[in-house]
Amino acid sequence: MFNTRVKIKALLGNEASGYPATVMGWVRTFRNSQFIALNDGSTNSNLQVVVALGLLDEATLRRITTGACIKAMGEVVPSLGKGQRVELKATSIEILGDSDAEKFPIQPKKHSLEFLRENAHLRFRTNTFGAIFRVRHALAFAIHQFFNEKGFVYMHTPVITASDAEGAGEMFRVTTLDMHQPPRHEDGSVNFAEDFFGRSTNLTVSGQLEGELGAMAFSDIYTFGPTFRAENSNTTRHLAEFWMVEPEMAFYDLEDNMNLAESFIRYVIQYAVTHNREDLEFLAQRLEEEEKQKPQAERGDMGLMEKLDFVLSNDFERITYTEAIDILLQSPAYKKKKFQYEVKWGVDMQSEHERYLVEKHFKKPVIVTNYPKDIKSFYMRLNDDGKTVAAMDILAPGIGEIVGGSQREERYDKLVARMEQLHIPASELWWYLDTRRYGACPHAGFGLGFERLVLFVTGMTNIRDVIPFPRFPKSAEF
Ligand code: 4AD
Ligand code: MG
DSSP states (O other), rough: OOOOOOOOOHHOOOOOOOOEEEEEEEEEEEETEEEEEESSSSSSSSSEEEEEESOOOOHHHHOOOOOOOEEEEEEEEEETTTOOOOEEEEEEEEEOOOOTTOOOOOOSOOOOOOHHHTTTTTTGSSSSHHHHHHHHHHHHHHHHHHHHHHTEEEEOOOOOSOOTTTOOOOOOOEEOOOOOOBHHHHHHHHBBBGGGGSSSSEOOOOHHHHHOOOOHHHHHOOOOOEEEEEOOOOOOOOOOEEEEEEEEEETTOHHHHHHHHHHHHHHHHHHHHOOOOHHHHHHHHHHHHHHSSSGGGOOSOHHHHHHHHHHHHSOOEEEEEHHHHHHHHHHHHHHTTTTTTTOOOOOOOOOOHHIIIIIIIIIOEEEOOOOBBSSSSSTTTTTTTBBBBBBEEEEEETTTTEEEEEEOOOOOOHHHHHHHTTTOOOOTHHHHHHHHHHSSOOEEEEEEHHHHHHHHHHHHHHHSSSSSSOBBBOOOHH
């Protein structure tokens, strides 16, 4: 048996000392041929492994370099060093994997986030990315726990589909046809009947439509998986491949939906604050240092921990789209022509407008409801005014839209009419329409962009830093 080690988190978390232990991990630094800072990813804290003079020969000492992987056996003893209760007094050290100190890109110094993005395969071995991805894990786990406690069924919706769930045409095609010589119809168009699935297929943009089928049987379901968008958005908020959480609930109206979304967001943040305090405090410190580099006017008025506590203890603001537009039109920013994009009833709010509402006006997360139907998807329930739909977007400080959801149009005739207006072929979505034929009921759901949540909780500012291997235009490395 090889795995006889104790994880560093467990070792450091234990009050005891005076017992033998084996640890394994990667060397962060090696000082004075005596003190190894060892990290195994279980915690941000390194374990100090003390190598007594004379324990190792010169050749072995030279192999203890930043990045090398080692196994250390010894005794856990009280530490004289600052910031740690215990350390390991080594009795033997084995090099499991050498690391050429000259070439290893992750040196024990501050690297830029850009540099680390180019070395995304190794960036997990830094304090910042160690903390980010442990928090990401905790949030993913908390999501399952939240829905499981509420009796939701976790439903796996397909990654390859033949439909466009958002009707926005931003899909990646999936095909096995020969790109150079695809089979063609007489009119020259590609004959997808000869493709792998016998039709044209793409990567899913959302699991919602299949999720609705589940909700019409289990009452409450959620999906949590990768979704894909071929939108050419080169921003710090967009990915071509991102993870989305999509709950879908029978017997819910828009208000029920908002209430669930709010308690869901609080629950997962609370989970991370409780279980990942050390990581979050590290990230808070990082953010504070980053903020200091900025001019006073651009600095946030809350630290990361304060911001999370604030969200935990304050209700989100709820306003209609119409009210939001009024606030923008009344705003000093509008009057001083500070907005780049047009503000008037009917336009899709741009990020500058969302940020104004959240960061300047309300200074807290805001749920905007009842958007004009023409800027929202076909499946949203038409309100009695005939102009707006029962939609809700949650906007978060520093992020913008974090959740998009709605009550669904459960009335068959209204849904079909809307699809016709938008030229969405009913023949493709016959199975979706069947839910409206057989036992339809009021229902609602939402989608939370998981990376945007991770951004919010970690205080990071670029979405490419909160997913292990980001996919965006012109980039699919690793
Ligand atoms: O608002 P969206 O497009 O809504 C849907 O897909 C619905 N089917 C959800 C539902 O009701 N079940 O996307 C939902 C969320 C957005 O609010 C945003 O947080 C995130 O997904 N999102 C992205 N995240 C990263 N990169 C992108 N390109 C994203 N597009 C949307
Ligand atoms: Mg949206």
